[in-house]
Amino acid sequence: MKVKVDRELCIGAANCVGIAPAVFKIDSENKAIILNETAADDDTILNAAEACPTQAIILEDDQGNQIYP
Ligand code: SF4
DSSP, X not given: OEEEEOTTTOOOOOHHHHHOTTTEEXXXXXXXXXXXXXXXXXXXXXXXXXXXXXXXXXXXXXXXXXXXX
């Protein structure tokens, strides 16, 4: 699974970091960045994406098809 953050949508709420701290980190601009998209299982990453209040986390399968949101 591929994980992206839309920096325009991210408001730095850090819900993603709370759920998957090995995958997401807040950078100096208060936006989430991807540390390591393989550092959590797919369910955990999906939970993090669903917890994002602005749906800024975009998930794609290995073929590049968007699976969330
Ligand atoms: S939960 Fe969403 S808005 Fe909050 S830091 Fe993560 S990506 Fe950004």
